[in-house]
Amino acid sequence: METYRIEDVVFAFPEKEKEALSHISLTIKSGEFITICGKSGCGKSTLLRQLKSILTPHGKRSGKIYFCGQPIEEVDQRTQASEIGFVLQNPDNQIVTDKVWHELAFGLESLGCDSATIRLRVAEMASFFGIHTWFRKNVSELSGGQKQLLNLASIMAMHPSVLILDEPTSQLDPIAASDFLETVKKINRELGTTIIMTEHRLEEIIPITDRLIVMDEGAIIAEGLPEHVGAALNRMKHPMFLSMPTPMQIHAGVSSGLPSPVTVKDGRQWLNAYMSGKTPVAIDIIEDSPKQASAPVIQFKDVWFKHDRNGPDVIKDLTFTVEAGQFYCLVGGNGTGKTTTLSLMSGILQPYRGKILIGGKNPLKMNVKELFTNNVGILPQNPQTLFVKKTVRLDLYEMLSQTALTKEEKASMIDEMVAFAELDHLLDIHPYDLSGGEQQRAALAKVLLLEPRVLLLDEPTKGLDGFFKEKLARFLQKLNASGVTIVMVSHDVEFCAKYGEICSMFFDGSMITTNTAIRFFAGNSFYTTAANRMARHIWSDGVTIEGVIERCQKSR
Amino acid sequence: MKDRFSSFHPIVNFVYFAAVLLFGMVFMHPILQTASLASALLYSIMLNGKKAVTFNVLYMLPLLLVTAVLNPLFNHAGVTILFYLKNGNPITLESIAYGVSAACMFVTVIIWFSCYNAVMTSDKFIYLFGKIMPALSLIFSMVLRFVPRYIAQLKVISNAQKCIGRDVSQGSILARARNGMTILSIMTTWALENAIETADSMKSRGYGLPGRTSFSLFRFDNRDKLVFLLMLGLIAVILTGAVLGENTMRFFPSIKVPDKSLLSFTVYMAYLGLGLLPVIINVLEEVKWKRIESRM
Numbered sequence: 001m002e003t004y005r006i007e008d009v010v011f012a013f014p015e016k017e018k019e020a021l022s023h024i025s026l027t028i029k030s031g032e033f034i035t036i037c038g039k040s041g042c043g044k045s046t047l048l049r050q051l052k053s054i055l056t057p058h059g060k061r062s063g064k065i066y067f068c069g070q071p072i073e074e075v076d077q078r079t080q081a082s083e084i085g086f087v088l089q090n091p092d093n094q095i096v097t098d099k100v101w102h103e104l105a106f107g108l109e110s111l112g113c114d115s116a117t118i119r120l121r122v123a124e125m126a127s128f129f130g131i132h133t134w135f136r137k138n139v140s141e142l143s144g145g146q147k148q149l150l151n152l153a154s155i156m157a158m159h160p161s162v163l164i165l166d167e168p169t170s171q172l173d174p175i176a177a178s179d180f181l182e183t184v185k186k187i188n189r190e191l192g193t194t195i196i197m198t199e200h201r202l203e204e205i206i207p208i209t210d211r212l213i214v215m216d217e218g219a220i221i222a223e224g225l226p227e228h229v230g231a232a233l234n235r236m237k238h239p240m241f242l243s244m245p246t247p248m249q250i251h252a253g254v255s256s257g258l259p260s261p262v263t264v265k266d267g268r269q270w271l272n273a274y275m276s277g278k279t280p281v282a283i284d285i286i287e288d289s290p291k292q293a294s295a296p297v298i299q300f301k302d303v304w305f306k307h308d309r310n311g312p313d314v315i316k317d318l319t320f321t322v323e324a325g326q327f328y329c330l331v332g333g334n335g336t337g338k339t340t341t342l343s344l345m346s347g348i349l350q351p352y353r354g355k356i357l358i359g360g361k362n363p364l365k366m367n368v369k370e371l372f373t374n375n376v377g378i379l380p381q382n383p384q385t386l387f388v389k390k391t392v393r394l395d396l397y398e399m400l401s402q403t404a405l406t407k408e409e410k411a412s413m414i415d416e417m418v419a420f421a422e423l424d425h426l427l428d429i430h431p432y433d434l435s436g437g438e439q440q441r442a443a444l445a446k447v448l449l450l451e452p453r454v455l456l457l458d459e460p461t462k463g464l465d466g467f468f469k470e471k472l473a474r475f476l477q478k479l480n481a482s483g484v485t486i487v488m489v490s491h492d493v494e495f496c497a498k499y500g501e502i503c504s505m506f507f508d509g510s511m512i513t514t515n516t517a518i519r520f521f522a523g524n525s526f527y528t529t530a531a532n533r534m535a536r537h538i539w540s541d542g543v544t545i546e547g548v549i550e551r552c553q554k555s556r
Numbered sequence: 557m558k559d560r561f562s563s564f565h566p567i568v569n570f571v572y573f574a575a576v577l578l579f580g581m582v583f584m585h586p587i588l589q590t591a592s593l594a595s596a597l598l599y600s601i602m603l604n605g606k607k608a609v610t611f612n613v614l615y616m617l618p619l620l621l622v623t624a625v626l627n628p629l630f631n632h633a634g635v636t637i638l639f640y641l642k643n644g645n646p647i648t649l650e651s652i653a654y655g656v657s658a659a660c661m662f663v664t665v666i667i668w669f670s671c672y673n674a675v676m677t678s679d680k681f682i683y684l685f686g687k688i689m690p691a692l693s694l695i696f697s698m699v700l701r702f703v704p705r706y707i708a709q710l711k712v713i714s715n716a717q718k719c720i721g722r723d724v725s726q727g728s729i730l731a732r733a734r735n736g737m738t739i740l741s742i743m744t745t746w747a748l749e750n751a752i753e754t755a756d757s758m759k760s761r762g763y764g765l766p767g768r769t770s771f772s773l774f775r776f777d778n779r780d781k782l783v784f785l786l787m788l789g790l791i792a793v794i795l796t797g798a799v800l801g802e803n804t805m806r807f808f809p810s811i812k813v814p815d816k817s818l819l820s821f822t823v824y825m826a827y828l829g830l831g832l833l834p835v836i837i838n839v840l841e842e843v844k845w846k847r848i849e850s851r852m
């Protein structure tokens with residue numbers, strides 16, 4: 001039985017010439033697990049929103065969409081509300097009520113179920129999802145992962161036959177994300193619910209997906225089993241191949257004639273098969289000759305911090321130094337004090353013991369101008385908190401409104417920044433209408449107008465796809481080359497391994513190890529990149545995809 | 557000590573407080589007022605412990621005295637003149653008695669309200685309103701969700717602006733005002749933008765379909781029924797007393813308390829019973845628990 005049949009759907013937003021979806025044809029069988037991927041703005045979300053009429057944006061559509069054999073327009077709203085579950089991106093925005101139990105019941109209340117039915121279904125869902133321990137809590141007490149799980153559960157309480165998820169894990173940290181995906185997998189496997197989801201984190205989703213669909217410019221460019229799609233993308237030399245799981249990429253980089261691995265486990269077996277009879281070659285880690293001991297920019301000396309008098313210590317005896325021109329990455333689990341450390345650097349928080357020096361001075365004793373102009377620049381986790389004006393251009397000018405520059409000087413500064421951040425085609429757009437990656441760049445441009453010497457970044461890769469990450473990385477490297485010191489807090493291990501210079505592991509309020517990126521990840525066994533987990537039994541220092549490919553190719 | 561009366565169905569809680577508050581305001585009779593004040597005091601101490609004691613001694617006692625003294629200064633009705641003030645106005649026994657009675661009523665009602673606040677939490681209130689107007693209860697619930705969320709977001713925005721030197725705590729007074737406006741404007745844009753997704757989430761879960769029901773975790777079980785009936789019985793006795801004129805007294809022109817009879821005695825007992833109902837429930841539960849504990 002088929003859940004959806006999409007026949008030659010073309011869709012264009014009002015007053016736009018370009019088609020957002022062009023000639024999409026797709027059949028989705030009941031119980032299938034379908035993953036759709038593609039660059040941001042490729043039409044994934046637009047396609048998903050066509051599948052539930054109440055969420056369909058305005059615009060011109062041609063072609064037919066059938067839900068269980070019936071044209072979607074003719075399926076009444078009540079059936080659509082209960083049969084088609086839709087989980088959106090932001091966990092916070094989807095929660096409507098103040099209590100967990102009320103949120104679980106919300107959909108059923110709308111459908112007009114009686115109290116006994118709601119009581120039963122809510123109880124079932126709470127048990128299935130393991131929510132019963134926080135069933136009576138206020139939603140504001142939940143973590144991001146719990147919130148998204150609650151959204152999923154409150155939709156599952158309506159017993160949908162198909163579940164559509166639009167980048168559900170993009171705002172979650174890796175642990176919460178894999179928990180969430182695990183639950184989605186359980187729903188598909190144990191309840192037989194059809195799953196259609198879009199996702200950036202392909203590494204974890206591909207092993208459980210039945211069919212992978214790749215979209216570009218509103219059209220489907222590849223479709224089928226993940227292994228086949230990966231091979232097809234590689235043949236096309238398509239940039240989306242960089243989002244495929246690491247084992248696939250390594251396999252493609254080394255021509256072996258063996259079938260393509262998908263998971264790290266398969267990858268290890270493949271690597272063993274490939275390496276049998278060959279001697280692994282050792283490649284010395286070529287590190288940039290250690291920069292001549294440059295001046296320390298940020299110094300932490302025995303710093304302790306807690307949020308309130310009787311609260312637990314968040315930062316415990318933290319001592320470290322960031323030198324001028326470094327690209328410094330802070331990695332580690334949730335709630336280990338990484339973001340708090342950034343706030344301490346910017347003087348928003350104040351340690352109760354120990355000393356923090358920014359360029360040799362205490363940030364709390366500097367005045368605002370001294371600290372934030374030509375000195376420390378901070379990109380907040382949510383770039384939206386920086387945008388003030390109607391267009392990107394006005395927003396950039398606003399940043400200079402309090403300086404004593406002439407009009408020409410301002411204009412030339414902004415032109416320079418716009419060229420650097422590649423914002424020229426976005427200048428007259430409202431900042432909120434930009435995509436995640438573009439917002440990130442616009443916000444960064446804003447901060448850079450203050451000409452910081454130290455740039456603090458809080459999870460800059462959150463919610464970005466592989467393509468935009470690459471772009472951001474190049475952008476940061478350019479900045480770094482021009483002498484700006486970068487300190488970055490991130491969960492994105494792959495990103496830090498590839499582009500970071502120094503990495504530090506945070507745990508329980510202080511740093512456990514600090515080393516150059518390659519040595520750092522080579523020294524870890526679990527908290528490391530997928531490439532390293534796959535190849536570390538042969539090359540413990542093979543950290544990046546490129547590094548492992550190079551070693552494979554050179555081994556004879 | 558954990559209050560057991562709070563664990564009853566919101567309807568039971570609400571009717572109880574409605575009754576004691578209303579009766580406390582209307583019935584001006586020394587015995588009834590003393591009963592009401594005593595039970596209110598007892599229950600408030602049971603609910604809030606030490607805090608209630610300090611509140612009652614520090615604020616309620618002075619309030620009681622001041623109100624009691626103020627009335628005879630301005631009210632000169634009554635036939636029993638005790639003495640004359642310097643300006644020639646008489647101070648009467650009736651006005652003093654009325655002052656004490658009114659002050660007592662005032663304080664009793666305030667203490668009952670403090671108990672009400674501790675027992676009727678927001679979700680009970682929402683539930684009761686939801687019974688009358690389902691849409692209103694959802695709005696209450698959404699307000700309780702979004703107000704804390706917006707406050708948290710305001711803090712995030714303020715911190716982000718602080719990092720570019722544009723917070724309300726930075727710069728000259730004029731700059732601060734401007735920064736404050738900017739932060740509010742960012743907040744508004746953010747709220748409107750994100751509300752779109754909330755609306756999508758609501759619509760996608762069928763909000764707006766006709767025939768919406770309102771769900772709650774509260775159940776009206778047998779013990780609720782028992783207490784509710786008992787309460788209604790007591791209220792009926794008290795109301796009968798009121799109709800027969802047993803529950804009020806005359807202050808002006810001369811003091812007249814209704815004659816004591818079997819009926820009036822029954823009414824007094826019913827009134828005391830109603831007032832002490834939560835206290836009795838708490839004590840009974842405690843005794844029961846102690847007994848179970850000793851057997852284990």
